[in-house]
Amino acid sequence: MAAPDFAEFKLVPKGHSFEDFEEGQVFEHHWGRTLNAGDNSLFTTATLTHCPLYYNAEYARAHSHPDVVINPLLIACTAVGLSVEDLSEGGGPFLGISGLKFHQPMYPGDTLRARSTVVSKRESQSRGNFGIVTWRTEGRNQRGELVISYERTNLVARRRETKK
Amino acid sequence: MSEPISKLTGRGNYFEDFVVGAKMRHARGTTIGEIENQMLTKLVLNTADGHYNEHRMQSTNFKTRLVFGLVTGSVCIGLATQDTGENALAELELDGIRFTSPVFHGDTLYAYSEVLEKRDADRDDAGIVRFKHWGAKQDGTVVFEGERTVLIKRRSHWGNK
Numbered sequence: 001m002a003a004p005d006f007a008e009f010k011l012v013p014k015g016h017s018f019e020d021f022e023e024g025q026v027f028e029h030h031w032g033r034t035l036n037a038g039d040n041s042l043f044t045t046a047t048l049t050h051c052p053l054y055y056n057a058e059y060a061r062a063h064s065h066p067d068v069v070i071n072p073l074l075i076a077c078t079a080v081g082l083s084v085e086d087l088s089e090g091g092g093p094f095l096g097i098s099g100l101k102f103h104q105p106m107y108p109g110d111t112l113r114a115r116s117t118v119v120s121k122r123e124s125q126s127r128g129n130f131g132i133v134t135w136r137t138e139g140r141n142q143r144g145e146l147v148i149s150y151e152r153t154n155l156v157a158r159r160r161e162t163k164k
Numbered sequence: 165m166s167e168p169i170s171k172l173t174g175r176g177n178y179f180e181d182f183v184v185g186a187k188m189r190h191a192r193g194t195t196i197g198e199i200e201n202q203m204l205t206k207l208v209l210n211t212a213d214g215h216y217n218e219h220r221m222q223s224t225n226f227k228t229r230l231v232f233g234l235v236t237g238s239v240c241i242g243l244a245t246q247d248t249g250e251n252a253l254a255e256l257e258l259d260g261i262r263f264t265s266p267v268f269h270g271d272t273l274y275a276y277s278e279v280l281e282k283r284d285a286d287r288d289d290a291g292i293v294r295f296k297h298w299g300a301k302q303d304g305t306v307v308f309e310g311e312r313t314v315l316i317k318r319r320s321h322w323g324n325k
């Protein structure tokens with residue numbers, strides 16, 4: 001049987017363009033992520049984060065934690081990861097993160113949800129095909145308690161048909 | 165825990181040991197490959213396939229997959245952690261996080277830190293230290309910089325526990 005002509009298949013698009021963002025707009029990001037002990041060990045060992053709070057449960061319990069502590073950088077990476085389709089998958093370099101705060105620890109089995117608000121958007125003076133967008137992202141656990149917050153700024157691609 | 169917990173971590177990185185202005189070159193580097201970039205990017209549900217679609221990235225100006233910035237940042241902070249957070253009680257803040265040059269599979273990262281500030285915490289068994297961290301590639305190109313604020317145990321309270 002001949003292969004189908006994939007050129008006839010319509011792309012299911014992902015991501016947003018600069019034009020899609022408005023100041024004050026809120027995104028409740030998809031999926032959520034339960035962070036388990038395996039995620040924490042893999043992330044912590046692969047990044048060489050050598051603090052036993054993240055991989056020695058007895059040590060963590062001796063510091064009044066109920067279990068190993070989820071590596072805070074794993075929380076940061078997951079909050080950003082959950083937000084990528086809505087905010088930055090459309091393309092454009094990461095410019096920076098500022099004002100990141102870890103508000104309370106997470107433990108294996110806790111679930112992270114992320115939401116973001118558009119703080120500002122402006123034209124890029126140097127790169128006409130992009131604009132600059134800043135979002136404030138908050139990550140909460142399954143009880144709705146704030147665990148992480150930060151502002152992220154990216155160059156965001158304009159829609160292809162409007163590119164110079 | 166039957167064994168004293170202070171035996172599990174270093175003796176030279178309690179709050180009292182940090183000196184404002186001190187600069188540290190961390191001993192180990194690591195080469196970034198499939199585990200660090202592809203595995204961790206997917207682990208955290210980052211859907212941007214520029215980090216894991218080699219075929220598509222070959223047609224871009226980069227010619228290859230880009231390492232996810234926060235993987236670079238996490239590895240650089242990781243490389244600095246034994247010296248700047250092994251005796252931490254909690255990570256508090258990050259600020260001024262910048263990715264100043266792209267990182268590709270096969271690049272090797274090294275980390276550098278400077279002690280910016282020390283201050284008392286609202287508990288007497290620990291203090292707060294603010295560090296500036298840099299990450300650089302094998303050729304010295306700076307790829308990451310950022311500030312990190314950490315709550316670190318005081319030896320006076322924890323050194324013999």
